[in-house]
Amino acid sequence: MSSFVPHVLVGSSCLIMAFPQVRWQRLPLALTGAVLGLSPDIDYLLLWSLGWEPEPRVTHSVAFVFTCSTSAWFLARFMLPKQAGSRLLLALFAAAASHLVMDACVGVPPRGVACEQ
Secondary structure, rough: OOOHHHHHHHHHHHHHHHHOOOOOHHHHHHHHHHHHHHHHOOOOHHHHHOOOOOOOOHHOHHHHHHHHHHHHHHHHHHHHHOOOOHHHHHHHHHHHHHHHHHHHOOOOOOHHHHOOO
């Protein structure tokens, strides 16, 4: 299993690198990236709190990542309509999708995310 820390760091980095000129907004960007980077592991929260493990792990899918990133984008668009452009949407998707890429690189699940059926 890969660690939660790299998912947080890479997810945060995706948003900070997409908007390097916005210094006063780095903490909200970093926190948003961290949450999106960890979002596919929400099933662990279900496992630890309820003792329920969903099968298959739908949270580790491109559809789930897309849903999370577009939801965050719509929320940002509601709160900051002038700053929520397509660049932000792509950065949010990159932050969430980084989780799947990192899991595929280390072989989680055993055959990798790309081979999961």
